[in-house]
Amino acid sequence: MSKVEFNKEAGPREVFCGLTSIVWLHRRMPDAFFLVVGSRTCAHLIQSAAGVMIFAEPRFGTAILEEKDLAGLADAHEELDRVVNDLIARRPEIKTLFLVGSCPSEVIKLDLATVAEKLNNRFLGQVRFVNYSGSGIETTFTQGEDGALKALIPLMESSNEEKLLLVGTLANNVEDRFKKIFGNLGISNVESFPPRQSTELPKIGKNTKVLLTQPYLSETVRDLKHRGCEIISAPFPLGIEGSTEWFLAAAKAFKISELKVHEIISPLINRAKLALESHKEILKGKRLFLLPESQLEISLARFLHNECEMDLIEVGTPYLNKELMKEEINLLPDNTKIVEGQHVEKQLDRVRESNPDLVVCGMGLANPLEAEGISTKWSIEMVFSPIHGIDQAADLAGLFSKPLKRNQILTSKTLVTH
Amino acid sequence: MELTLWTYEGPPHVGAMRIASSMKDIHYVLHAPQGDTYADLLFTMIERRGQRPPVTYTTFQARDLGGDTAELVKKNIKEAVERFKPKTLLVGESCTAELIQDQPGALAKGMGFDMPIVNLELPAYSKKENWGASETFYQLTRTLLKEKVSSSEKISPLRWKELGRRPKVNILGPSLLGFRCRDDVIEIQRILSEQGIDTNVVAPLGASPDDIERLIDAEINICLYQEIAEASCEWLKRNFGMEYTNTIPIGIKNTIEFINEVHNKLDLPLTNKEELEHKSKLPWYSKSVDSNYLTGKRVFIFGDGTHAIAAAKIAKDELGFEVVGLGTYSREMARQVRATAKELNVEALITNNYLEVEDAMKKAAPELVLGTQMERHSAKRLGIPCSVISTPMHVQDVPARYSPQMGWEGANVIFDDWVHPLMMGLEEHLIDMFKHDFEFVDGHQSHLGHTATETKDLINSDDKKDNNPKEGIIWTESGRAELTKVPFFVRGKVKTNTEKFAILRGILEISDETLYDAKAYFN
Numbered sequence: 032m033s034k035v036e037f038n039k040e041a042g043p044r045e046v047f048c049g050l051t052s053i054v055w056l057h058r059r060m061p062d063a064f065f066l067v068v069g070s071r072t073c074a075h076l077i078q079s080a081a082g083v084m085i086f087a088e089p090r091f092g093t094a095i096l097e098e099k100d101l102a103g104l105a106d107a108h109e110e111l112d113r114v115v116n117d118l119i120a121r122r123p124e125i126k127t128l129f130l131v132g133s134c135p136s137e138v139i140k141l142d143l144a145t146v147a148e149k150l151n152n153r154f155l156g157q158v159r160f161v162n163y164s165g166s167g168i169e170t171t172f173t174q175g176e177d178g179a180l181k182a183l184i185p186l187m188e189s190s191n192e193e194k195l196l197l198v199g200t201l202a203n204n205v206e207d208r209f210k211k212i213f214g215n216l217g218i219s220n221v222e223s224f225p226p227r228q229s230t231e232l233p234k235i236g237k238n239t240k241v242l243l244t245q246p247y248l249s250e251t252v253r254d255l256k257h258r259g260c261e262i263i264s265a266p267f268p269l270g271i272e273g274s275t276e277w278f279l280a281a282a283k284a285f286k287i288s289e290l291k292v293h294e295i296i297s298p299l300i301n302r303a304k305l306a307l308e309s310h311k312e313i314l315k316g317k318r319l320f321l322l323p324e325s326q327l328e329i330s331l332a333r334f335l336h337n338e339c340e341m342d343l344i345e346v347g348t349p350y351l352n353k354e355l356m357k358e359e360i361n362l363l364p365d366n367t368k369i370v371e372g373q374h375v376e377k378q379l380d381r382v383r384e385s386n387p388d389l390v391v392c393g394m395g396l397a398n399p400l401e402a403e404g405i406s407t408k409w410s411i412e413m414v415f416s417p418i419h420g421i422d423q424a425a426d427l428a429g430l431f432s433k434p435l436k437r438n439q440i441l442t443s444k445t446l447v448t449h
Numbered sequence: 450m451e452l453t454l455w456t457y458e459g460p461p462h463v464g465a466m467r468i469a470s471s472m473k474d475i476h477y478v479l480h481a482p483q484g485d486t487y488a489d490l491l492f493t494m495i496e497r498r499g500q501r502p503p504v505t506y507t508t509f510q511a512r513d514l515g516g517d518t519a520e521l522v523k524k525n526i527k528e529a530v531e532r533f534k535p536k537t538l539l540v541g542e543s544c545t546a547e548l549i550q551d552q553p554g555a556l557a558k559g560m561g562f563d564m565p566i567v568n569l570e571l572p573a574y575s576k577k578e579n580w581g582a583s584e585t586f587y588q589l590t591r592t593l594l595k596e597k598v599s600s601s602e603k604i605s606p607l608r609w610k611e612l613g614r615r616p617k618v619n620i621l622g623p624s625l626l627g628f629r630c631r632d633d634v635i636e637i638q639r640i641l642s643e644q645g646i647d648t649n650v651v652a653p654l655g656a657s658p659d660d661i662e663r664l665i666d667a668e669i670n671i672c673l674y675q676e677i678a679e680a681s682c683e684w685l686k687r688n689f690g691m692e693y694t695n696t697i698p699i700g701i702k703n704t705i706e707f708i709n710e711v712h713n714k715l716d717l718p719l720t721n722k723e724e725l726e727h728k729s730k731l732p733w734y735s736k737s738v739d740s741n742y743l744t745g746k747r748v749f750i751f752g753d754g755t756h757a758i759a760a761a762k763i764a765k766d767e768l769g770f771e772v773v774g775l776g777t778y779s780r781e782m783a784r785q786v787r788a789t790a791k792e793l794n795v796e797a798l799i800t801n802n803y804l805e806v807e808d809a810m811k812k813a814a815p816e817l818v819l820g821t822q823m824e825r826h827s828a829k830r831l832g833i834p835c836s837v838i839s840t841p842m843h844v845q846d847v848p849a850r851y852s853p854q855m856g857w858e859g860a861n862v863i864f865d866d867w868v869h870p871l872m873m874g875l876e877e878h879l880i881d882m883f884k885h886d887f888e889f890v891d892g893h894q895s896h897l898g899h900t901a902t903e904t905k906d907l908i909n910s911d912d913k914k915d916n917n918p919k920e921g922i923i924w925t926e927s928g929r930a931e932l933t934k935v936p937f938f939v940r941g942k943v944k945t946n947t948e949k950f951a952i953l954r955g956i957l958e959i960s961d962e963t964l965y966d967a968k969a970y971f972n
Contacts, residue, residue: 043525044508048484070544070573075459076487088804092454098574100450101548110450118452134482134545137511167484168511168545376505376532395489395501402499 034365037351042374045395046324046349047080047411048167049175050133054081055414056179056225057090059200062126063229065091066118067165068111068141069133080411090125092118096135107139111146125158127229129179132164159186159229171349173247173325173414176200180225180251183232184258187224190234194220195281196260198252199245202417203227209268209420212278215295218285235260240284242277244268244419246359247326249352266358267419269327270334271303274421276358299421306425307338310432314339317388317435320381323347323373324393324410331391331413333362339428343367344385347378389435406434455803457778457821457841461571461581462543463488468585469539470502471624471653475589476535477504478526480518480546480553495844496625505529507546507553514549522553523560530562537593537658538562539585541569565658567592579676579753579779582624586653587680593661594688603690606668606714616715617649617667621693622678624653628756628840632853633673637698640856641671644708645717653677665689669714673697673855674755676779698855699759700767700863701731729857731864735768746871747939749774749815751798751806751824752839754782756854758789760819760838763863765793774798774813776806778821803827814942817871822846834870922951924959931961946971 050073053065067073074093081089094114099105111130119125128150130143143162150160163178164170170178180198195218197209206223213221222233233239237259243252246267256262265280266273275296282292319341321328328348335341343364351371353360360369370378375396382390382405390400390407397407408431418427462479469477470492479485486506492498507525509518530538540557554568567588571581609616620637623630631654638648649667650660664670664685670693672682682693692714698707705725712719726732734740748770750760757777764770776798777786783799790797798809807827810818818828818835822843828835837846838854852866853859924932928947935943943964950967951959 042508042528043506044483045486045489045506046483047487048482050484051487071453071456071458071460071577072462072485072544072573074453074456075463076484078455079487079491089454092452095451095453096574097450098572101574105450107450114450114452134484135548138514138545138548166511167482168509168514171483376528393486393490394494395486396493398493398497398499399501 035360035363036366036368038368038370040370040372040374040377042372043376044349044373045322045375045393046373047172047393048076048134049165049170049172049178050077050131050167051080051172051411052165052175052179052414053077053091053131055200056176059225059227060127060229061090061227062124063090063129064118064122064125064127065129065131066115067091067093067131067133068136068143069093069096069131070135071095073133073135088122090122096139101139107141108146111141112150115150119154119158127159127161129182130160130162131175131179132162132166134166134168137164137166137168161186171324171326173245173327174350176245177248177250180248181254183225183229184235184251184254187232187258188234189236189258191236191238192220192234193238194222194233194240195285196233196235196239196241196255197221197223198241198243198255199248200225201244201419205417205419205423208422212295212299213281216278216282216285216287216292218281218287237261240281242281242284243355245327246330246356247350249355252355264358266333266362267327267330269330269419269427270338271300271307271421271424272337272362273330273334273359274419274424275300276362296421303421303424307428310425310428311339313432313435313439314341314428316340316342318342318344318385319431320344320385320387320390321346322378322382322390322392322396322410323349323370325413326350327410327413328391329356329359329363329369332367333359334424334427335431336364336367337362338424339431341389341431344387345370345378345381347371347373349373389431391431406438408434453801455823457801457803457823458578459488459491460544460573461576461578461584462541462569462573463491464578464581464583465539465541465569465571465585466492466502466504467578467582467624467626468589468653469504470498471655473655473657474536475503475539475658476529476533477502477539477541478507478522478529478553478557479504479541479543480507480509480522480551481543482506482510482545483508485543492625495842496847497844498625503533503535505533509546518549519551519556522551522556526553526557526560530564536564537589538564538566539569539589540566541571544573547573565592580781582677583680583781586621586624586677587684589653589658590661590664590681591684593658594664594685597662597665598688604665604668605690606692607716608668609715615645615647616669616717617647618669618671618711618715619649619664619667620651620671620673621682622672622674622676623651624674624677626840626842627674627677628753628838628842628846629852629854629859630654630674632851633855633859635851636853636856636858637671637673640698640704640708641711644712644719644721646711646715665691667691669693669711671711676753676755676781697755697759699756699859700763701726701729701857701860702766703759703762704729704856704860729860731767731860734864740768740868743868743871744769746770746817747773747813747815748817748819749810749813750838751776751778751810751818751820753777753821754779754786756839757786758782759854761789761793763860764819764867767860768864768867770817773815774809776800776809807831811941812945814939814945816939817867819867836866836870921957922948922959923957927961928959928964931964943968 100107147160147162161182163182165175239260241260242263263280263284265277268274268277332346345368347370400407492502540554557566623634670682672678672693685691696707696710698704748764754777772793775790778801787797803823819838825835852862947967
């Protein structure tokens with residue numbers, strides 16, 4: 032392991048809670064509905080994070096707790112029952128209903144597992160119910176996906192068939208690319224989790240080899256191991272280097288030679304390197320500060336340093352699973368400063384002191400930092416854009432070069448700055 | 450428990466944040482878990498604010514719950530006070546913290562600070578954003594002025610005469626994330642100043658706690674947005690005798706009435722009465738012959754109470770539209786909206802459910818929708834032109850240019866913003882009319898794109914939520930053909946009416962003649 036500096040920090044934070052992950056999960060599984068059991072704050076959070084909703088009826092909603100639910104005047108379980116009945120009557124096409132716990136439902140100890148079990152019995156063969164917590168007292172942003180996937184594992188049937196299982200939500204086009212490349216490598220039995228339809232869950236067992244596409248799935252990994260799956264240790268498929276190592280690790284698990292892998296992906300690498308050039312020109316030597324939010328920060332730091340030659344000031348992450356991130360940390364330059372957790376005020380002090388060229392941060396902080404003359408990139412874009420794989424390396428770099436390029440255009444002498 | 454897919458208003462602590470973020474030298478310590486920090490982006494993204502809201506979130510986690518969350522609150526209060534040195538501290542809790550009952554306000558008061566501390570108790574499970582904003586502004590005003598209550602005499606609106614200076618007023622209610630507040634304030638100040646009236650304090654937008662303490666230097670209060678300021682105005686009236694205005698100066702009539710009301714209260718002679726009629730271009734633009742086609746345009750209105758009521762009056766009296774629907778999500782203003790609806794002979798829709806609003810919109814078959822950002826989406830789906838008149842809003846509803854809703858310029862802005870989408874609607878109509886001409890290029894579209902409803906969809910649609918009694922009724926070839934000739938924006942209404950007529954008369958087959966019979970019947 033390289034000599035990386037680990038720090039922990041606690042204090043006021045500026046991050047989303049796990050409910051936010053519903054925004055991409057519901058798009059991945061169009062036959063599922065996510066019902067948050069929470070407050071008006073939860074409803075407002077999801078609609079604000081999702082931006083303007085342009086669809087008639089979204090496949091997520093909130094059962095808002097009211098005074099009478101809390102005062103015990105109404106039985107919260109019965110109330111939830113009623114809401115679910117109404118919902119299913121209105122949306123008969125729903126195949127899986129996620130009951131998502133929130134901060135208030137966790138604090139009043141609403142037993143969503145029991146509710147889900149009862150509903151499963153009643154709607155047997157029509158709708159499946161699973162529950163998990165996306166509460167901000169337990170989860171940060173992407174950890175919501177970890178909870179949702181973990182909740183689906185008990186529904187996955189067992190099979191000893193040999194297969195490669197890609198775990199973590201991917202953009203559909205990226206998933207198709209990956210499957211094609213694995214096919215070329217000779218791995219043809221490739222499935223994804225979460226699947227595109229909530230009812231088409233992959234079967235798993237001792238011959239399932241799990242390759243993670245996202246770094247924030249600690250709990251899911253643990254449960255997949257319990258089901259006998261083999262976890263392939265690899266960095267994450269962000270950038271050319273990460274993706275190459277990721278393909279190599281998969282190939283090794285399937286006893287496919289390194290030579291074969293290089294033969295297949297070399298043309299892709301050459302093409303990607305060419306595409307990366309113009310972005311590297313802008314990013315090279317620029318100093319980067321990553322604030323914690325998505326848990327993608329360490330992989331992004333590795334890519335932006337190793338392939339785009341940026342200098343790393345600080346790499347924040349809301350949560351660090353050293354075991355899962357082992358391969359990534361090994362690829363980081365010596366003396367990289369990793370900070371787990373957050374004290375947002377102290378961290379912003381460090382941002383200002385270190386005078387970075389680019390800060391990766393949440394939407395609440397981006398404009399205020401821009402107003403101070405610091406270029407920013409919103410971290411939420413990483414979870415909505417197709418950024419995985421060799422072919423996407425230049426697009427990924429583009430997310431970071433664009434604000435710098437824009438800054439160059441706007442601060443040129445044709446415009447007055449203030 | 451209430452199923453909500455989308456909500457017009459956030460929770461009450463977001464209302465408190467609107468007050469805190471609007472002001473200077475204030476800090477708000479909010480006992481809340483990390484996810485609640487999402488609310489910052491409402492200010493930094495929608496309003497494009499270059500400053501973070503002055504809010505510290507205590508960020509308690511599940512593991513803190515077994516221990517001492519009260520200590521965590523105190524630690525955060527101490528750090529926030531040291532770092533931000535506010536002149537007044539707001540302390541409160543969000544929905545989850547309300548359940549664990551740490552009473553952060555009481556804790557703060559026990560910490561020995563010199564500055565005034567406002568303890569905000571905003572019931573998250575029964576109240577909403579605007580109520581929270583109103584309550585926060587009220588508690589803040591009360592906290593900062595309560596010591597002066599006994600010592601001061603009642604303030605006469607005529608005091609300016611004794612003091613030998615121009616009359617002074619406060620403008621209360623404008624806040625961040627309110628609709629066009631930034632520009633309304635400028636417009637109203639300009640109008641008052643032309644009338645020889647000075648603005649003492651604008652609050653909460655841009656005010657500091659010192660300014661709140663100066664409120665009583667003015668003679669009267671202008672209550673610009675009842676949702677936010679009425680409770681404070683009422684308290685100032687009760688305790689200091691300060692009168693406040695009730696007229697919201699949106700539209701020409703209301704702006705003139707507002708100026709009259711201010712003059713009457715201050716006993717200031719209104720010397721330029723005739724001039725006022727010509728301050729805005731709206732009356733002439735509305736009268737000019739080009740606007741003839743606006744007559745009787747069917748308009749559907751939904752928004753906050755203040756803007757919905759104002760829009761209804763302008764639509765009817767100043768633009769000659771027909772109001773076919775009026776509603777609000779502001780339950781606090783339901784009574785007033787109902788009264789306005791009654792005057793217009795429509796039933797008021799009071800709801801927080803946007804799907805109900807969309808259904809009502811569909812049934813009313815309007816030619817123009819005036820609503821919030823959600824009605825813009827609904828109208829787009831239905832292929833109806835729309836203009837946004839109220840929060841909740843999108844980043845594009847915070848324009849760079851000066852675009853108030855109030856006063857003379859506000860009336861100009863309203864004319865343009867409401868009539869331009871209709872012009873384009875007319876373009877859509879023309880395209881529809883000429884689409885059978887040989888010159889017509891296939892695929893030509895107006896800005897409404899593919900969204901406008903096709904006749905065949907209308908006829909074939911079997912909307913189960915639509916309780917239209919159409920069983921057994923058949924549209925004949927000639928009936929269908931005639932229906933396609935009806936302008937798209939009233940086609941739905943014509944279809945419904947014709948079917949209603951057919952049932953009434955026991956007609957089973959609708960021909961072109963039935964259509965005309967129905968038309969005559971409903972006229």
